[in-house]
Amino acid sequence: MSEVYFANTKCRPNRGMLHKLSELCSRVGMREVIKERDIVAVKTHFGEAGSTAFVPVMYVRALVEEVRKVGGRPFVTDSNTLYVGGRATAINHLRTAAANGFTMETVGAPIIIADGLKGHDFEEVEIEGEVLKKVKIASAFVQSDAYVVISHLTGHEFMGFGCAIKNVGMGMGSRGGKQQMHSDIKPAVNRDRCTGCGECVKWCPAGAISLLDREKRKVARIDRELCLGCGECTVMCFRGAIQARLTGVLENSQKKVVEYVMGALKEKENKVVFFNFLINITPDCDCWNYSDARVVEDIGILASRDIVAIDQASLDLLNERAGRDVYRELYPNVDYVRQIEYAERMGLGTREYQLISVDD
Numbered sequence: 001m002s003e004v005y006f007a008n009t010k011c012r013p014n015r016g017m018l019h020k021l022s023e024l025c026s027r028v029g030m031r032e033v034i035k036e037r038d039i040v041a042v043k044t045h046f047g048e049a050g051s052t053a054f055v056p057v058m059y060v061r062a063l064v065e066e067v068r069k070v071g072g073r074p075f076v077t078d079s080n081t082l083y084v085g086g087r088a089t090a091i092n093h094l095r096t097a098a099a100n101g102f103t104m105e106t107v108g109a110p111i112i113i114a115d116g117l118k119g120h121d122f123e124e125v126e127i128e129g130e131v132l133k134k135v136k137i138a139s140a141f142v143q144s145d146a147y148v149v150i151s152h153l154t155g156h157e158f159m160g161f162g163c164a165i166k167n168v169g170m171g172m173g174s175r176g177g178k179q180q181m182h183s184d185i186k187p188a189v190n191r192d193r194c195t196g197c198g199e200c201v202k203w204c205p206a207g208a209i210s211l212l213d214r215e216k217r218k219v220a221r222i223d224r225e226l227c228l229g230c231g232e233c234t235v236m237c238f239r240g241a242i243q244a245r246l247t248g249v250l251e252n253s254q255k256k257v258v259e260y261v262m263g264a265l266k267e268k269e270n271k272v273v274f275f276n277f278l279i280n281i282t283p284d285c286d287c288w289n290y291s292d293a294r295v296v297e298d299i300g301i302l303a304s305r306d307i308v309a310i311d312q313a314s315l316d317l318l319n320e321r322a323g324r325d326v327y328r329e330l331y332p333n334v335d336y337v338r339q340i341e342y343a344e345r346m347g348l349g350t351r352e353y354q355l356i357s358v359d360d
């Protein structure tokens with residue numbers, strides 16, 4: 001059974017969320033994980049341009065300070081995205097991060113995009129996954145001595161929900177790695193619904209969508225050979241004209257994300273602390289250029305050294321607070337439990353946990 005520490009959102013003078021975060025660091029054993037002069041990757045998500053629900057900068061800064069307190073040398077990081085958005089190259093990524101409040105001055109440490117200028121800096125790591133035997137992990141993660149992983153609980157179109165497992169698996173893979181994880185999902189256009197607005201064409205990172213003249217109107221068409229399966233178009237089409245063919249492929253994609261976690265955590269035994277933020281919990285992930293209304297009131301922050309236990313505890317707290325199975329309702333075609341089950345089966349942690357409150 002693993003330990004998961006929990007701070008709720010109830011605060012009073014001299015006992016705010018940053019005080020509680022500091023206590024979570026002590027209780028989870030940050031000092032045992034990070035040794036003097038360790039280079040520590042503080043993995044966060046800077047939020048897509050237009051997103052507003054990502055974990056705010058003051059928490060990232062506080063964790064940077066905690067790393068320093070125990071003698072580590074922190075840098076704040078994420079890897080480039082597969083889709084076009086505002087974070088596909090290090091240049092855009094840093095600009096988007098700055099626009100969302102993350103600069104070297106505000107986080108108190110250098111910001112380094114983990115897979116380099118264009119997402120080509122990675123190292124291949126061998127794993128014993130059921131689907132993959134090698135994964136492409138962004139170099140800066142492989143070369144770090146330890147990680148502090150900051151994850152935000154949200155929904156996700158093919159994982160069902162995203163938190164620590166998704167943040168590490170997808171977020172520590174290079175751009176090529178992300179392509180590998182998405183490659184099974186090939187959407188198709190419903191011509192009856194398509195109005196030919198062309199929005200999807202602008203967002204497709206692979207140039208796989210074109211507008212064809214059909215019966216005196218424009219209709220989108222996807223070239224399946226070119227499609228990377230990133231799923232961007234399925235969300236960007238607000239007419240619901242593009243749907244991913246999920247049957248039979250989702251399980252593979254979810255497994256691949258978990259296998260990327262195996263690669264990212266290889267050689268990092270007892271060198272990682274996970275923090276899950278259950279605040280501003282939205283239906284979609286922070287990679288979109290908007291944040292919808294939260295699905296439930298804020299719950300708090302969790303800390304653990306077990307990636308499986310902390311995600312399981314996060315879901316349990318969410319569903320208990322909401323009184324319903326939130327992401328099953330939002331993504332009925334996605335079995336979100338599969339990612340946790342597979343992660344446990346692959347030896348990444350246990351779903352059995354003890355929730356330890358740091359509140360009075």
Ligand code: SF4
Nearest residue numbers: 194195197198200237
């Ligand atoms: S598929 Fe959707 S976004 Fe693309 S052209 Fe048709 S209506 Fe517009």
Ligand code: SF4
Nearest residue numbers: 204227228230231233
């Ligand atoms: S067509 Fe394929 S590559 Fe292009 S946005 Fe859609 S899923 Fe991504």
